[in-house]
Amino acid sequence: MEEKAAENLKEKYDDFNLGDGDVSDAVRRRDWSRLRVLSTRAGGFGEERNSAWPFLLHAQQKTSGPRDSDSDRAHTKLRKRRKKIASVEGVRGGHFEKGYERDALRSSSAEEHPDERQIKLDTDRSFVLYPNVSVEDHRDREELQTELNGLITTIFRRHTKLNYFQGYHDVISVLFLTLSEDQKLPCADKMSLHRLRDAMGKGLEPLIGLLQILKYLLRLADPEYAVLLERNTPLPYFALSNLLTLFSHDIPTLPLIQHIFDFLLSRPPIAVVYLAAAFTLARKNEATKMEEEGEEGMLHSLLSNLPELSDGDEHQNDEELKIEASDDGRILKADILVEKQKHALEDEVTVKVEECNYNGPGKRADVLSENGLTVHDTIEDGGSESKDQRKIVESPDSSDLQPSAAVPSNEVPQEMPFEQKLSLGTETPPATTAMQSTELSDLPSSGFEAPSESETNSRPASSLSHVRPPKLSLPYLLEHADILFALYPPSQPSLHISSIIGPQSVILTWSEDPRDMASDAEAEAMMTHPELVTLEFVDLDETPVGEDPDAHSGRRHRKLRKRYTKHFGVSLDKKTVLTGAVVALGVAIAVYSMRAKGGHSGMDITRTQKGLRRVGKWITAIFIRD
Amino acid sequence: MAKQYQFKLVLLGESAVGKSSLVLRFVKDQFDDYRESTIGAAFLTQTVALDDGSTVKFEIWDTAGQERYKSLAPMYYRNANCAVVVYDITQPASLEKARTWIRELQRQADPSIVIALCGNKLDLAARRQVTQEEAQKYAEEEGLMWGETSAKSGEGVASIFTSLAKKLPQTAPPPQTRGGGAVRGAPGARAAVDLNSNTNGGQDGCNC
Numbered sequence: 141m142e143e144k145a146a147e148n149l150k151e152k153y154d155d156f157n158l159g160d161g162d163v164s165d166a167v168r169r170r171d172w173s174r175l176r177v178l179s180t181r182a183g184g185f186g187e188e189r190n191s192a193w194p195f196l197l198h199a200q201q202k203t204s205g206p207r208d209s210d211s212d213r214a215h216t217k218l219r220k221r222r223k224k225i226a227s228v229e230g231v232r233g234g235h236f237e238k239g240y241e242r243d244a245l246r247s248s249s250a251e252e253h254p255d256e257r258q259i260k261l262d263t264d265r266s267f268v269l270y271p272n273v274s275v276e277d278h279r280d281r282e283e284l285q286t287e288l289n290g291l292i293t294t295i296f297r298r299h300t301k302l303n304y305f306q307g308y309h310d311v312i313s314v315l316f317l318t319l320s321e322d323q324k325l326p327c328a329d330k331m332s333l334h335r336l337r338d339a340m341g342k343g344l345e346p347l348i349g350l351l352q353i354l355k356y357l358l359r360l361a362d363p364e365y366a367v368l369l370e371r372n373t374p375l376p377y378f379a380l381s382n383l384l385t386l387f388s389h390d391i392p393t394l395p396l397i398q399h400i401f402d403f404l405l406s407r408p409p410i411a412v413v414y415l416a417a418a419f420t421l422a423r424k425n426e427a428t429k430m431e432e433e434g435e436e437g438m439l440h441s442l443l444s445n446l447p448e449l450s451d452g453d454e455h456q457n458d459e460e461l462k463i464e465a466s467d468d469g470r471i472l473k474a475d476i477l478v479e480k481q482k483h484a485l486e487d488e489v490t491v492k493v494e495e496c497n498y499n500g501p502g503k504r505a506d507v508l509s510e511n512g513l514t515v516h517d518t519i520e521d522g523g524s525e526s527k528d529q530r531k532i533v534e535s536p537d538s539s540d541l542q543p544s545a546a547v548p549s550n551e552v553p554q555e556m557p558f559e560q561k562l563s564l565g566t567e568t569p570p571a572t573t574a575m576q577s578t579e580l581s582d583l584p585s586s587g588f589e590a591p592s593e594s595e596t597n598s599r600p601a602s603s604l605s606h607v608r609p610p611k612l613s614l615p616y617l618l619e620h621a622d623i624l625f626a627l628y629p630p631s632q633p634s635l636h637i638s639s640i641i642g643p644q645s646v647i648l649t650w651s652e653d654p655r656d657m658a659s660d661a662e663a664e665a666m667m668t669h670p671e672l673v674t675l676e677f678v679d680l681d682e683t684p685v686g687e688d689p690d691a692h693s694g695r696r697h698r699k700l701r702k703r704y705t706k707h708f709g710v711s712l713d714k715k716t717v718l719t720g721a722v723v724a725l726g727v728a729i730a731v732y733s734m735r736a737k738g739g740h741s742g743m744d745i746t747r748t749q750k751g752l753r754r755v756g757k758w759i760t761a762i763f764i765r766d
Numbered sequence: 767m768a769k770q771y772q773f774k775l776v777l778l779g780e781s782a783v784g785k786s787s788l789v790l791r792f793v794k795d796q797f798d799d800y801r802e803s804t805i806g807a808a809f810l811t812q813t814v815a816l817d818d819g820s821t822v823k824f825e826i827w828d829t830a831g832q833e834r835y836k837s838l839a840p841m842y843y844r845n846a847n848c849a850v851v852v853y854d855i856t857q858p859a860s861l862e863k864a865r866t867w868i869r870e871l872q873r874q875a876d877p878s879i880v881i882a883l884c885g886n887k888l889d890l891a892a893r894r895q896v897t898q899e900e901a902q903k904y905a906e907e908e909g910l911m912w913g914e915t916s917a918k919s920g921e922g923v924a925s926i927f928t929s930l931a932k933k934l935p936q937t938a939p940p941p942q943t944r945g946g947g948a949v950r951g952a953p954g955a956r957a958a959v960d961l962n963s964n965t966n967g968g969q970d971g972c973n974c
Contacts, residue, residue, distance in 0.1 A: 261781055268798075268800045268801070305832070306830060344834060377806060377807070384806075385805065
């Protein structure tokens, strides 16, 4: 009954978006490049996430597969019992009493996972920023928390080798709030095993590896800025939670993080590093200003708290952008990027972007009008709220949460004048909010983590009288990330990816083609070889920025080989040491050989990934058989 | 001209004992019933005025509690002048964790570091599992400052930081006093801060 209603609701929304079938069309055609293009437009996949994400996560046909039999059945059974209880007790469908949830989980056959206490601690403080419908109603939130806890617990009991990390709950909560009931578990499962797996070992090494790659990427993209950043922090630790949680811990609204997931899920796992770089580069002016003010730590505050984002097209109203109105918004924006950030990339950017097969001219206008249409059909709640009230895509059977259609690029009028003034093309105003805070006892949002940001974001327009950093356009940042990928693909030697990333990292094992990926069981088994996820990398910090790191490569490789052997000698037997050495060589060959192929086609993500994955698969075969 | 001091403070402790809430109370005098877990670390500052007219500015690194982030902690306590190690008075295991942190600080941090042991969640005293005597005795043995707080009610929060502020100038290396302006760019350089520029502006300037 309830499910039927939800289905009707979904159909209704589908009807509203007749012109927006591109995504499902691309999914049907398994067209990854098209999906990548669609993921960067304003609003991303919109309401079509429920078909797009399961496809992108390779979770599509999983609901009744024979593989999941036991635990899936247990989960379903559990949910059914909950629902029954819930309806008896008059609790709104899909939710259940906390105590009952615990008891039910305990009585299920699966054994408790050692991390369940930590999971509980974190799910008990989840859904802080969204969905907004629950902010005033603690009971609603607790129900959501309990259900999220059930979902996460199911995954960890099913895959006992996975370890929980704080922030994992943020990632899963995005899936939880986006996908329909039957998709949540299979998608969260695949996400964990094939995208988040590196972070689910015991240590932080894989994350440190990503931070190192980010550091090198920033050096390439903007050497001058990189010097500033490295003067303040040896690694870009401010991006730690971005990389670890795929931005889900840091983005204050659901529509924005959903859009970021659209982008990331349609790209290989390494894409998150490029996006983190785009975010970091976009704040150069603020960061420079802040450093001049001489506050150690404030830079961390600035950069670890993401800028205010918009997901719309308001920047197209910007005077500066109008001057050069071109058919292709991307090239235009790339130019502005170059100008504004004084990148050393100027010519290259334009050339490369032309090569990128992005969506054609006029697309943005279409999107805008589509969304304009959709606005009227959106279920409103708490109508007078601020810009972040863009409606959330709710899964059909959590309709009790006031589900609503996504209206991704619906900009709130009251913000417009301010935002126009301070949109991307304008000079970045001084980051005074943060600096004031250092002297007044009253620290503003920028000194805090996300909750305060949401506070800021949910503030009415009147509070905008404070000088604030400009709001950045998310589509712009996403495209910037793609540009960076085109300019500095993973094969780029200066990124040192082949020396940092091990063959069993998701960076190497992930594939667009599910047949080329490790099975779930193989993926889980990889947890037992952390030394194959992240190599023991000798950081070449002695190489000054700007100097060609390749000049040292001979020395580095000798050093690396030495450390590598030593490391392996400690924990593994001789046979494995030998295999490991071969593996390292194989990865290097695969990564570097892509450079030649990808030379004039930097955006060829698929090809790049293929090379990486081939090696990964080969390695997997060796080690799983061991 | 009154003296102005600037100290680096690091918060350590097990997950969910209330480190971030304690800082939020101290810095903004606020409390959220729901506060997200900290990932990596967060940085905040707060200035305390002392009775003798001097002011102490804390640069606070609020760290993540989960064990897996432990390897990042040295980065934050390395040059810290003081540390607040937090436990939850309703969770005996969290005091054990606090002891571990304190041992690590005593071994690895700057020898002059001033450590305060802080029993949080005093508002839940009805569910208390760690007695004051036990914690206080341990603190005395180790030469730590000790106090109990409730980030929720605010009880004890200001006093623990103020006590630190009072103790610090005597024990820490010569504090930075006020300079002429911002120091530019030099690695590791920290600017002396003009604390007077904003003290008379009222609160509404950045109440966000």
